[in-house]
Amino acid sequence: QKEVEQDPGPLSVPEGAIVSLNCTYSNSAFQYFMWYRQYSRKGPELLMYTYSSGNKEDGRFTAQVDKSSKYISLFIRDSQPSDSATYLCAMYPGGGNKLTFGTGTQLKVEL
Amino acid sequence: DTAVSQTPKYLVTQMGNDKSIKCEQNLGHDTMYWYKQDSKKFLKIMFSYNNKELIINETVPNRFSPKSPDKAHLNLHINSLELGDSAVYFCASSQEQGWNTIYFGEGSWLTVV
Numbered sequence: 001q002k003e004v005e006q007d008p009g010p011l012s013v014p015e016g017a018i019v020s021l022n023c024t025y026s027n028s029a030f031q032y033f034m035w036y037r038q039y040s041r042k043g044p045e046l047l048m049y050t051y052s053s054g055n056k057e058d059g060r061f062t063a064q065v066d067k068s069s070k071y072i073s074l075f076i077r078d079s080q081p082s083d084s085a086t087y088l089c090a091m092y093p094g095g096g097n098k099l100t101f102g103t104g105t106q107l108k109v110e111l
Numbered sequence: 112d113t114a115v116s117q118t119p120k121y122l123v124t125q126m127g128n129d130k131s132i133k134c135e136q137n138l139g140h141d142t143m144y145w146y147k148q149d150s151k152k153f154l155k156i157m158f159s160y161n162n163k164e165l166i167i168n169e170t171v172p173n174r175f176s177p178k179s180p181d182k183a184h185l186n187l188h189i190n191s192l193e194l195g196d197s198a199v200y201f202c203a204s205s206q207e208q209g210w211n212t213i214y215f216g217e218g219s220w221l222t223v224v
Contacts, residue, residue, distance in 0.1 A: 008151070008152070038152075041217075041218070042217055042218070043115075043201050043203075043215030043216050043217050043218050044154070044201075044215050045214075045215065046212075046213065046214075086152060088152075088154065098156050098159070098167055098169075099156065099213070101153070101154040101155070103151055103152050103153045104152040104153075104154075106152075
């Protein structure tokens with residue numbers, strides 16, 4: 001079992017839809033949680049960063065962490081074609097430990 | 112201005128060859144990394160350097176050798192290339208070892224034939 005599991009998709013939604021992207025993890029030591037967006041033929045870019053449980057909102061994006069269920073989510077409101085990309089979750093315990101990535105979910109927002 | 116730049120972007124080479132990928136960051140970061148992304152998009156760390164000192168060295172064949180001449184540069188040299196080395200290699204950097212500030216380059220697509 002991988003430490004971080006993510007449905008690879010592809011997930012196809014119409015423009016304006018609310019998108020929910022999710023990751024589950026097995027390591028209860030993870031405390032820092034991130035979402036990266038990766039466009040085709042580009043490097044990942046940091047989208048959202050949260051510490052411990054709770055919600056964080058940034059414009060159309062909301063990151064949610066439920067440590068008791070070992071489950072994190074990224075919600076995208078009013079999705080746009082420009083949101084079409086692969087979304088990778090990532091997490092780490094803190095200190096000098098390495099970041100562990102999910103395999104990414106490919107999202108396509110159609111006109 | 113590109114924050115983390117790596118060259119070449121595309122590289123096609125034959126099995127058995129030796130090749131290098133270069134990386135430079137202009138962010139003033141102390142820590143640099145090499146990641147490998149396979150065909151299934153799984154991103155895995157290979158090496159991490161902090162101020163030219165090797166910090167993380169994952170289970171990577173010793174055909175892969177990173178070199179950091181200064182804290183703004185981290186190059187990756189690969190000897191005796193194999194078919195399984197075909198992947199996308201990403202250079203990244205962050206302030207100290209702050210994973211929340213990590214910035215990735217655009218990637219180097221390596222194809223071994």
